[in-house]
Amino acid sequence: GEDVEQSLFLSVREGDSSVINCTYTDSSSTYLYWYKQEPGAGLQLLTYIFSNMDMKQDQRLTVLLNKKDKHLSLRIADTQTGDSAIYFCAERDQAGTALIFGKGTTLSVSS
Amino acid sequence: DTGVSQDPRHKITKRGQNVTFRCDPISEHNRLYWYRQTLGQGPEFLTYFQNEAQLEKSRLLSDRFSAERPKGSFSTLEIQRTEQGDSAMYLCASSGLAGGPSHEQYFGPGTRLTVT
Numbered sequence: 128g129e130d131v132e133q134s135l136f137l138s139v140r141e142g143d144s145s146v147i148n149c150t151y152t153d154s155s156s157t158y159l160y161w162y163k164q165e166p167g168a169g170l171q172l173l174t175y176i177f178s179n180m181d182m183k184q185d186q187r188l189t190v191l192l193n194k195k196d197k198h199l200s201l202r203i204a205d206t207q208t209g210d211s212a213i214y215f216c217a218e219r220d221q222a223g224t225a226l227i228f229g230k231g232t233t234l235s236v237s238s
Numbered sequence: 239d240t241g242v243s244q245d246p247r248h249k250i251t252k253r254g255q256n257v258t259f260r261c262d263p264i265s266e267h268n269r270l271y272w273y274r275q276t277l278g279q280g281p282e283f284l285t286y287f288q289n290e291a292q293l294e295k296s297r298l299l300s301d302r303f304s305a306e307r308p309k310g311s312f313s314t315l316e317i318q319r320t321e322q323g324d325s326a327m328y329l330c331a332s333s334g335l336a337g338g339p340s341h342e343q344y345f346g347p348g349t350r351l352t353v354t
Binding site (some may be wrong): 219228230 | 271278281286293296341
């Protein structure tokens with residue numbers, strides 16, 4: 128079945144780059160997403176990548192997609208304390224409607 | 239456009255009571271989704287509407303749960319005879335901006351339900 132796996136924690140220093148990794152199982156996924164969730168809040172759509180792309184850059188965010196290995200990563204350049212949050216990787220289900228989320232990676236940024 | 243809104247933001251109820259949550263999607267979005275998120279987990283899909291039609295339901299949506307979107311705008315999620323296991327954050331999302339990227343789901347702030 129469909130499944131999304133992420134490492135649970137990442138700790139970086141302010142100004143460093145952060146790389147959050149994700150693996151997914153459904154090779155037919157058309158879009159893959161990254162969401163950010165701050166404490167007690169809903170999810171904010173950060174970026175997404177279409178499955179025929181290898182890389183997408185959006186300001187400080189770079190998404191890399193390796194379809195062969197079903198591996199997705201999110202790189203945050205010049206990480207700031209305001210980037211501290213939980214980051215979720217998600218793929219669309221086979222019906223193309225629901226999102227399947229990982230358990231989230233907690234990013235902690237120290238100054 | 240103020241984004242997806244949900245009401246209430248927090249609800250504390252006693253086991254066995256019924257609760258109802260409301261979601262107002264982004265205007266002109268024709269697709270609406272409900273998810274449930276428990277502590278330490280990612281959101282899990284519950285159900286999906288396109289306009290007023292409920293097109294998909296997860297097996298997580300037991301008989302005690304019912305969702306409606308009567309006029310294709312706002313939606314309600316009702317839980318009857320609440321159980322402690324229903325304690326979670328209930329998230330609503332919408333997508334489907336006419337002429338735009340219909341796959342992007344935008345989430346509301348959620349309703350946190352605590353069943354005592």
